[in-house]
Structure formats: structure tokens, C-alpha cells
Amino acid sequence: MADEADIAAVAELLGRAPQAHFDVVVRDDTGAPLVIRNAPLLFDGTPMPTRYWLVGDEERARIGRLESTGAIDRAEAEIGEDVIAEAHDRYAAERDAAIPADHTGPRPSGGVGGTRRGIKCFHAHWAWHLAGGDDPVGRWIEAELARQGGPVDAPVLAAIDCGTNSTRLLVARGTGAAKEPLARVNTITRLGRGVDAAGKLEPEAIARTIEVLRDYRRIIDEHGAERIRVTATSAARDASNRDEFFDAAEQVLGVRPELITGEAEAELSFRGATAELDPADGPFLVVDIGGGSTEFIVGTEDVEGSMSIDIGCVRFFEQYVESDPPAPEELHACISVTEAWMEDVVRELPQARSAKTFVGLAGTITTMAAVELGLQEWDRDAIHHFRFERAAIEDVFRTLVTESLADRMHNPGLEPDRADVIVAGACILVAIIRWLGVEECLVSESDILDGLVDSLA
Numbered sequence: 241m242a243d244e245a246d247i248a249a250v251a252e253l254l255g256r257a258p259q260a261h262f263d264v265v266v267r268d269d270t271g272a273p274l275v276i277r278n279a280p281l282l283f284d285g286t287p288m289p290t291r292y293w294l295v296g297d298e299e300r301a302r303i304g305r306l307e308s309t310g311a312i313d314r315a316e317a318e319i320g321e322d323v324i325a326e327a328h329d330r331y332a333a334e335r336d337a338a339i340p341a342d343h344t345g346p347r348p349s350g351g352v353g354g355t356r357r358g359i360k361c362f363h364a365h366w367a368w369h370l371a372g373g374d375d376p377v378g379r380w381i382e383a384e385l386a387r388q389g390g391p392v393d394a395p396v397l398a399a400i401d402c403g404t405n406s407t408r409l410l411v412a413r414g415t416g417a418a419k420e421p422l423a424r425v426n427t428i429t430r431l432g433r434g435v436d437a438a439g440k441l442e443p444e445a446i447a448r449t450i451e452v453l454r455d456y457r458r459i460i461d462e463h464g465a466e467r468i469r470v471t472a473t474s475a476a477r478d479a480s481n482r483d484e485f486f487d488a489a490e491q492v493l494g495v496r497p498e499l500i501t502g503e504a505e506a507e508l509s510f511r512g513a514t515a516e517l518d519p520a521d522g523p524f525l526v527v528d529i530g531g532g533s534t535e536f537i538v539g540t541e542d543v544e545g546s547m548s549i550d551i552g553c554v555r556f557f558e559q560y561v562e563s564d565p566p567a568p569e570e571l572h573a574c575i576s577v578t579e580a581w582m583e584d585v586v587r588e589l590p591q592a593r594s595a596k597t598f599v600g601l602a603g604t605i606t607t608m609a610a611v612e613l614g615l616q617e618w619d620r621d622a623i624h625h626f627r628f629e630r631a632a633i634e635d636v637f638r639t640l641v642t643e644s645l646a647d648r649m650h651n652p653g654l655e656p657d658r659a660d661v662i663v664a665g666a667c668i669l670v671a672i673i674r675w676l677g678v679e680e681c682l683v684s685e686s687d688i689l690d691g692l693v694d695s696l697a
Contacts, residue, residue, distance in 0.1 A: 242276070249273050253295045260288050265371045268296060275367045280339045280348050287346050289354030291335040292367035298463075302420065303362045306384060312359050315380050324359065327375050328352055331368060352377070385420075396422065398465035399692030400456055402489070402497055404432030404475040404531025404554050405661060406603055407449050409456045410689040411463045419693060422463050424620070426603075427452045428657040431485070432475030432532050436555050440481045446488060453492045467696045470497040471688075473505050474532030474552060502548020505688060506535040510543050512690030513599050516625075525595035525676075528687065529553065529604045529668055531661070538591045545589045549581045553604050553665030565644045566663050574667035582675040598678045600628070601687040603658060604665030608636045609683045610653030618653075624685040630673055633681065637666045 242250070246264050250273050251257050260282045266275035274296040278288050294300055316324065328351020335348060352368060352375070353360035362381055369378020394414035401408050411423040429449040434442050460468060470489065476482040476499055490496040500508075509528045517524065522540030531554035537546040560573040586592060609626050610618065612635075640648055641663050649659045673681065 246273055250276060250295055253297060259283060262293075265292070266367075272296070274299060275370050277371065280335050281343070281345075285345050287348040289335070289348040289350050290352075290364050291331065291338075292364060292371050292373065294363045294367040294370075298422070299366070300363060302385070303366055303381070305420075306381065307362050311381075311384060312362065315362075315377060315384075316359055319376050319380055321357065323376050325351075325357060327377060328356055330374055334373075394420075395466045396463050397693045397696045398460045398463070398468045399689050399696070400453070400468070400470040400493070400497075401688050401692065402431060402449060402453075402470065402472040402476065402485075404435070404473065404533075404552060405430060405658075406531070407431065407452050407456075408689055409459060410693055411460060411465055412690075412693050419690070423459050424689075425456065425459065428655065430554070430657075432478075432554050434558070435475050435478050435532070436558055439478065441475065441479045441485055446485045449485070450488050450492055453489055457493050468493065468495045469692045469696055470495050471500045471505075471508075471692060472497040473500060473688075474502075474530060474550070474555075477502075478532065502533055502535060503546055505533070506537045506546035506548055507543055508691030508695065509535055509601055509688045510537040510539060510546070510691070511694055512686045512688055512692075513601055513684045514539075514541075515690060515694065516686060517597070517599075521597045523591065523595045524597045524599050525592050526599045526601065526684075527605075527672060528601040529665055530602055531555065534668065536585050536589055536592060538589050538595055545591060547585055547588050549585065551578055551581055551668055553661040553668065556664035556668065557661040561660075561664055566641055571641055571663075571667055574664050575671040578668050578671035579675055582672065586675075593676060598673070598676070598681050599684050600669070600681040601684050604662065604669060605681065605683055606685060607654055607658055607662055608633065608640075608666060608669065611640070611651050612636050613653060615653040620685050623683055626683045628681040628683050630679050630681075633673060634670060637670045640666050 242262050242264055247258060261279040262276040264273045265277045268274045276293045276295055278291055278293060280288055282288050331351045339347060350356050353364040359377055365375050365377040366381050369375045396411065396413050398411045405428060407427050407429045409423065409425045410421065413420040413422060429452050431441065431445050431449045433445050470493060486497050510526045513526050514524055519540050523538055526537040528535040530552045532552040533548050534551050535546065535548045538544050556574045561570050563570060606623050609623050609628050612632050613622055615622060645659055649656050654662065
């Protein structure tokens with residue numbers, strides 16, 4: 241029978257007081273309850289069909305994500321109805337054996353989760369399996385989690401990218417295509433505001449970013465990340481006072497940001513963006529339009545060539561866009577300067593023209609995709625690997641650059657804090673696809689952050 245400490249811990253995990261006697265049968269590495277075994281009757285005599293309950297927050301969330309992929313239908317098809325039915329019978333027999341012999345009231349019915357056929361939910365099956373039950377569904381879940389999210393005991397890793405426009409966090413279990421994201425957060429901090437003109441980071445920009453990093457440290461601690469990698473890119477490369485920011489960040493995070501080159505940024509972006517892609521769809525041209533720089537990377541399974549150039553949505557917005565809505569000559573400046581850079585890109589990376597798949601990363605491209613999709617709320621699954629056709633890119637471009645800032649902010653999918661610089665970013669994207677003759681962009685939400693996490697393996 242559970243003691244007072246376990247009862248309090250389970251009540252906190254469930255968000256309510258337990259309604260039946262129970263034992264803790266599986267604990268996590270810290271000793272906290274992970275699976276409980278319920279009495280077959282509640283305190284008031286109501287039948288309790290679920291013998292084993294998964295109570296760990298992280299484990300419940302992980303199973304919920306697996307269910308959201310349609311995995312229950314796959315499991316039923318692969319395991320077979322008769323095999324699952326036999327498991328229900330074994331579960332019911334074990335539960336019913338615990339009913340007091342003199343009980344004359346209602347009795348629990350059904351098998352795992354109270355159902356007799358098929359799979360009602362994965363949580364009860366996974367709990368029974370973890371408790372040592374002979375459950376083919378639990379074994380199927382174990383194998384699926386290992387395939388999708390790495391081993392159950394894979395390390396939790398964290399990466400932070402301090403960019404010119406956004407500061408972003410990824411916490412994940414495992415690495416590569418099988419990694420399981422536990423937290424993915426993007427915050428527009430404008431660390432690079434004014435850097436192009438002044439050559440240094442503004443005190444306000446540093447303070448904004450440090451506050452966000454303080455929140456990220458809390459999230460990292462909540463998930464118990466074993467290793468952390470923090471990088472700073474274009475804005476920090478251009479800033480004479482970057483050590484002031486690095487010192488403050490190190491105090492908050494306990495890890496000093498790494499100043500990485502444009503080439504290293506390209507390598508990490510490629511690694512993150514292509515981990516889930518089929519090499520048969522290569523060679524890939526990965527384009528990462530950032531706030532202060534844009535990376536071009538060509539390769540199939542490994543980087544075959546890369547180039548980083550000093551064009552980005554914040555840099556161009558500050559240099560060329562003054563009017564609201566933007567004047568035609570300002571848009572022309574953004575596009576023509578990008579085209580001039582593209583001559584250098586094609587000369588250095590001639591294979592960019594012949595790449596089979598164009599993969600687009602970062603906020604400009606994902607935001608334009610969200611606008612095309614009309615997303616009222618950010619939906620990573622809808623955006624990730626969305627095939628953004630050239631005609632649709634041009635349509636979104638025309639919409640964004642012809643509106644005033646006040647009107648532009650009302651576009652579904654467009655964050656208000658990005659509504660100004662998106663104009664310059666959209667100019668960069670259309671200039672690139674026009675120059676290269678790209679007909680479709682494969683939008684990727686996996687990028688440098690994923691590459692950073694993978695580098696910690």
C-alpha cells in the first residue's frame with residue numbers, strides 16, 4: 241500500500257487525490273512514481289477497470305505524442321485482433337483476482353483500459369508492460385518508441401541558438417531522425433538590432449536576450465538535460481562587444497556561447513535539415529535565411545559545399561526599408577543586392593543550380609509558409625515538410641510587401657514581432673528562387689538547433 245509520500249506525489253502528478261488504494265510498482269531514476277497498481281474497487285465501491293496507471297508526466301506526454309501520429313491504428317493492424325483480445329483476458333484475470341472474495345457489488349469489466357476488443361489507449365498498455373505484464377501492445381510501443389525517439393533511456397540534450405532576430409531552444413531525448421523533442425521554443429529578441437550600423441550589440445538587446453535565456457535555463461532544468469550547447473551567429477560575429485553578452489549568458493546558463501563561423505553554421509543547419517530526408521531525393525540545396533546572414537549548403541548525406549553571405553531579414557530591413565508600406569525602390573534594393581550575391585554563390589557552388597530538392601529553413605520561410613496555410617496558431621506539423629510552390633511564394637511575397645505594417649500584422653501565421661522584417665526576408669527568398677529557377681521549396685522546421693543537439697551525441 242502506498243505511503244503518505246507516494247500518495248502526495250501521485251496526487252500532484254494526477255492533479256487530484258487518488259480515489260482508490262494503490263501501490264507504486266515502477267519508479268523513475270529519482271524514485272518518483274512512474275506506474276501505480278490500482279485496487280479493483282474505488283473507495284466508494286465503484287469498479288476500477290484500469291489496474292495499472294501511467295502517472296509520470298513526461299512518460300504520459302510521450303505516449304500522447306505517439307498516439308497523435310495514428311499509432312493506435314498501426315498497432316492494431318500489426319499485432320492482430322485475436323492477440324490483443326488474449327492480452328485483455330490476461331489483464332482482466334489478474335485484476336479480478338484481487339477483488340475481495342466477499343464482494344457482492346458491481347465488478348470491473350473489460351480488459352486493458354476497460355475495453356474488450358482492440359486498443360482504447362496506449363497509456364494503460366504501456367503501464368502494464370513497464371510493470372512486467374505480458375502485453376504485446378506494450379512491447380509494440382517499446383519498439384516504436386525506440387524507433388521514433390531513441391532508447392527509452394536516451395540522454396536528454398539541449399541546444400540554444402542566439403541569432404540576429406530570434407533566440408531559440410530545443411530540448412530533445414536522443415539524436416538524429418529518431419530524436420524526441422521535449423521542448424522547442426522560439427522567441428524574437430532582436431539581439432542584432434542596430435549591429436550593422438553601430439558594430440556592437442545594444443544594451444537593451446542584450447538585456448532582452450538574457451531574460452529569455454533565463455527562462456530557457458529553467459526549461460532545460462525541468463527536463464533534466466545532461467548536456468547543453470549554446471551558439472551565437474551573425475549578430476555576435478559582427479559585434480565588437482560580444483564578450484559582454486557572452487559573459488552575461490554564461491552567468492545565466494552555466495555554459496558560454498560559442499561564436500561559430502558561417503561555415504560551421506551551414507554545416508549544422510544541413511545536418512539538422514536533412515536528418516529526416518531520403519538521400520534518394522538529393523542532392524539537396526539547403527538555404528537558411530537568418531536575420532544577419534544566409535547560408536547555402538549543397539550535399540546529399542554529407543556537405544559537399546557551403547557558403548555564408550551577409551544578407552538577412554534584419555540586416556536588409558535596417559539598410560534598405562524605411563517606408564511604410566515599403567517603396568518600390570526599397571524592395572528593388574533588397575532584391576537586386578541579393579541577386580548580386582547570388583552571382584558569387586553560383587560561382588562558388590555551381591552545383592546549387594542542379595540540386596534536386598530545395599530545402600528552406602528559418603523564420604522567414606516558415607512564416608511565409610504559415611501565412612500561405614492561413615494558420616491561426618503555430619502548427620509545426622503543418623509547416624514541417626510543407627511543399628511551398630513558387631507561385632504560392634510569389635503570392636505571399638506580393639501580399640506582404642504591398643501592405644502597411646498595421647495591415648500586415650493581421651495576416652494569420654505572421655507573428656507581430658516579425659511583421660516588419662518579413663518584408664526584407666521575403667525579398668531575399670523570391671530573389672533566390674528566381675535566380676535559381678526553383679519551382680518548389682520543401683519547408684523544414686528542423687534546422688541548426690537539431691544539428692546542435694545531434695552534435696552532442
